Amino acid sequence: xxECETTCGQQKIIIDTDIGDDIDDAFALSMLANCxxxxxxxxxxxxxxxxxxxxxxxxxxxxxISCPVxxxxxxxxxxxxxxxxxxxxxxxxxxxxxxLLPEMxxxxxxxxxxxxxxxxxxxxxxxxxxxxxxGPMTNLAQACRQNPAVFDQLGEIVMMGGSVMNDFAExxxxxxxxxxxxxFASNVPIRMVGVDVTFGCVLNGDNLKRIQRSPRAGAxxxxxxxxxxxxxxxxxxxxxxxxxxxxxxxxGDFVKFRKMKLRVGTQGCERGKTLPCETGRECLVAExxxxxxxxxxxxxxxxx
Ligand SMILES: [Ca+2]
Numbered sequence: 185x186x187e188c189e190t191t192c193g194q195q196k197i198i199i200d201t202d203i204g205d206d207i208d209d210a211f212a213l214s215m216l217a218n219c220x221x222x223x224x225x226x227x228x229x230x231x232x233x234x235x236x237x238x239x240x241x242x243x244x245x246x247x248x249i250s251c252p253v254x255x256x257x258x259x260x261x262x263x264x265x266x267x268x269x270x271x272x273x274x275x276x277x278x279x280x281x282x283x284l285l286p287e288m289x290x291x292x293x294x295x296x297x298x299x300x301x302x303x304x305x306x307x308x309x310x311x312x313x314x315x316x317x318x319g320p321m322t323n324l325a326q327a328c329r330q331n332p333a334v335f336d337q338l339g340e341i342v343m344m345g346g347s348v349m350n351d352f353a354e355x356x357x358x359x360x361x362x363x364x365x366x367x368f369a370s371n372v373p374i375r376m377v378g379v380d381v382t383f384g385c386v387l388n389g390d391n392l393k394r395i396q397r398s399p400r401a402g403a404x405x406x407x408x409x410x411x412x413x414x415x416x417x418x419x420x421x422x423x424x425x426x427x428x429x430x431x432x433x434x435x436g437d438f439v440k441f442r443k444m445k446l447r448v449g450t451q452g453c454e455r456g457k458t459l460p461c462e463t464g465r466e467c468l469v470a471e472x473x474x475x476x477x478x479x480x481x482x483x484x485x486x487x488x
Contacts, residue, residue: 196313197216197222197313198226198301198315199431200227200298200302200315200317200319201226201318201319202231202356203239204283204284205282207410207423208426209319209427210243211425211482213240213244214403214486215428217244217248219435219485221435224251224301224305224309225253226244226252227302229298231258232280233298238288238291239283239409241292242287242291243402246404254294256326260320260363261325261360263360265278282412283409283412298323298326299327302315306337306338309339311337312339313339314434316342316343317341317343318356318427319359320357321366324363324366324367335372339372340372340374340375341372341375342377342434345379347457348378349380352380353456354458357448357456358455361455365447365448368447374465374467375470376446376470377430377439377470381471382425382427385425386423386475387423387424388422391482395483395487432478432481437474438474439472440470443467444460444469
């Protein structure tokens with residue numbers, strides 16, 4: 185069967201991810217690899233996008249998915265990279281990515297730039313591409329700067345990030361507030377799944393056991409990455425599925441949205457916050473989620 189015959193009618197998506205720190209990006213990719221979606225490409229972002237691209241390409245390969253994986257921007261648009269105390273540094277000063285397992289180190293990825301991959305997809309399928317933004321939005325802003333008219337041909341941005349129910353600067357927006365502000369200034373419709381909603385989506389119990397017992401090759405990699413993540417935090421961090429829940433909105437009514445006008449704060453104590461504002465841009469903002477139904481869906485997809 186040709187690629188078109190197998191993918192026509194499926195949602196066309198690009199996944200922009202900071203896979204390799206928190207574990208939820210790896211769960212999102214694993215779920216998406218097993219959903220009815222045409223993955224046009226994966227772009228990686230933040231700190232060491234090459235190592236993240238190797239992780240993504242390796243994991244997708246184990247799930248039997250072949251698509252371009254492009255390394256994108258390492259540095260935020262205007263603020264310095266935040267290097268954390270425990271991070272090991274490369275000779276060029278960028279951190280290594282903690283979930284790069286030895287077997288992933290030589291995995292190839294596309295030589296294309298992340299911005300070009302995003303723009304080429306928007307140009308090829310105008311109005312039809314969903315960009316799933318699962319990390320800081322630097323690659324999106326780069327693509328928007330490179331060609332705003334083509335960027336606006338994206339069908340939708342579904343982003344994990346922001347927060348509206350409390351006064352909090354969520355990580356993805358905080359790490360590159362200028363980039364988020366530029367994306368909010370584009371004309372692409374945005375659905376925002378904020379941390380105030382995703383924080384309640386915790387993988388545990390029977391669903392976690394089912395994934396841990398799965399003999400599938402992709403599940404085995406996911407397990408090894410999860411072990412490293414849990415070990416790095418001495419087992420003190422829950423497996424919060426921020427990114428999978430965000431990706432899940434493409435496959436069911438797991439998340440309830442309402443219209444809101446928002447702006448992204450870039451100055452002083454507003455920096456990194458998504459702030460309700462009458463003159464802001466209209467978004468659909470998550471206000472609640474059916475966590476159990478979603479976690480069952482995700483587990484079924486991964487376990488197969
Ligand atoms: Ca992420």
